[in-house]
Amino acid sequence: MNGTTAGTNLDTVRRHNLATVLGMVHRDGPLARSALTRATGLNRSTVGALVAELVQQGLVLEREPRVGNRVGRPSPEVVADGRVVAFAVNPEIDAVTVGVVGLDGTVHRRLRRPTGHVPSAREAVAMAAGMIDGLRQEPGRTSRVAGIGVAVPGLVREADGVVRLAPHLGWTDEPFAAELATATGLPALAANDARLGADAERLFGAGRGASDLVYLNGGASGIGAGVVVGGAPLTGVNGYAGELGHTLVNSSGVRCHCGAVGCLETEVSQQALLDVLGLASADAEELEAALTAAVASGDPRVIAEVDRQRGWLATALRTAANVFDPELIVLGGFLGVLHGLAPERLPELVAGQALAASAETLRIERSALGADILMIGAAEIAFRPLLAAPAG
Template sequence: MTGEQRPGERVTPTFDVPSGSAADRTLVPGRAAGPDRGARLDRVRQSNLATVLGIVHTEGARSRSGLTQATGLNRSTIAALVGELVELGLVTETEPEGLNRVGRPSPIVAPASRVVAFAVNPEIDSVTVGVVGLDGVVRQRVRRETDGVPTALEAAALAAEVVAELRAGLDPTGFVVGVGVAVPGLVRADEGLVRLAPHLGWVDEPFARQLADVTGLPTRAQNDASLGALAEARFGAGRGVDDLVYLNGGASGVGGGVLIDGRPFSGRGGYAGEIGHTLVNSSGVRCHCGATGCLETEVGQAELLAVTGLARWQADELDAALVAAPLGSPVAVEVARQVDQLAIALRNVVNTFDPELIVLGGFLGSLFGAAPERLVAGVTAQALPGSRDDVRIVRAALGRDRLMIGAAERAFEALLADPASAVRGA
């Protein structure tokens, strides 16, 4: 076994591999070398590279010593792993600034700015395309309005046009990993087939494949709210929370995403989390899904825009309009009505999932911002004791970036799972 140890330093036992680097050393002590030794070491190296890149991706720049502490790997292994990630062009390494101490400072490892993904979000009135870095920061965003609800082929063509424009302005030495799509509808996660996007009128549309065909880039699609949940969990209000439910409200209705034990809960086909189609009013109107009184029929952005006199493209101004509404005004009355219906849905969420955190995005966040006490009181009064005791309700922290970041996470998946193979296979 190898490993240099100083007082108080944790050292993970590793096996000597004379012909390989420290990055190829296994984390599982006590196993004898066998005929599959090379394959096993390669899997361990792949896992170690993914772990280090994942930490830098979600947590930002970290020192080598910080990575050593976070992973439990020894210093030489971390040095080798970081060196390989630098060679792959996925991270950069710099000396820390402003330090004045004895000894060699630990280099700072950060996501490379050259690594980006495109994010696409088709809606009933527009297609939005963004450029998102490996650091989770939205670099650029372009929203193209449509004359009507776009077909899948029209949305793909418009998205490809914007992708080409944005790509022309990127660093020519950069690395585009692919395209991630946040779709307001049911998406089969394994193939990107849009099974049903009712507001868009899409049924069994292979949108991921269509977009890949016109952009020439690997493309993955998923439900928009599920991706919003992932974005908030990794970069926003849900950081450090293992059990959360995210609800997103937009022009195409209300969707939800669930994380359990830190992992997305998607169901067998990728359709889980349709909280917008839970019952909140048994005397309500018929929903497009065929049921009666769904949350999505009782709570809607269109009604809020209408009562405030805002146009569809002014949705970002809802916050100020709802908060400024005088008590008893038509706006305040509509806010109270929608908040009460939302409280019923959140009661169901609390009783079903027992989450630590509920995150509200889009116009649902605006509703919460306008009447936070009313919403919390409504949920608390209706949810079961125990589950309701510790749950917190907060607004999404990423604002309009949430779906761009979430869609990009879908595009980054292969890279984060196997960095070396993703880069060399590109």
């Protein structure tokens, strides 16, 4: 073996180890340096050198450990540097939301700008770019921007960020990621919003540690889902898997915009909840406050609509339980709000419909990340290139 080949191999190993350590700190941090040594199987000096390089690159910080009862000199803690950020974008039929998310998983800022109408792709790009420009001008602790991640309520070709179809938005074959990158000068990646929500919950939320889960997101643009099987996302051949919003729940229902009859999102919708509450629009937090107050007051129209939607949702979750046999179903957006109003009711309804063997160990939980879930999920795809190759 000649020297050049050996040097290249050693450099490849170093780069791989840097990515491994940064990924662990990003997903599971803060971590003691001793914990990194045990988890990676590398020796202490190698881990120390890797951490030192990541510190020099401004990607992690070392800090004194929290006080404990352990005997001996405690190992320094390593934490992802929250000043390294990504911008997250979520276009919807009634608003465009932009967030600033740190590499440590902290959502520093989340801005929602109502549109008053369904925005075109060009309008959404212009709004997002303007909001990002404003956020970049704010004095703060940002040291580095990794890029932009976009959570789109529709079918997205992840290879190039083209929105193939976002029916509620009326977008077809829109190169949203490329146009946003041009408008901002930052790299941009896009994916389906529910897919990103599933990733966020699996890595940082209620699904942490779960190898098989289904995440359903409910928003102004309908219902989408992300499925994780054996610890890996189920994508389908083109990245379009998980459209549980178009699962048949009511064969006597109304025609969906997709052309089918009785889809889940024709029976379970945020707009129907807003209508019964007399609200023009609301984000998930505002909707929850209004629904909670109405249910607590005994408003019969609101209670009836909540019960109706919960019943149709249970029918769709029965299908998810029977088809995917997940250990966990996580509900986000207004679906999480529906579940949170009576957490015991939905599991009872699903258990009464699903195959007994599939339902007996199934857990149904609300998203642990709340209103930040799509921001965290979108940021994760923006961080992906940096996490894969922190050495550059």
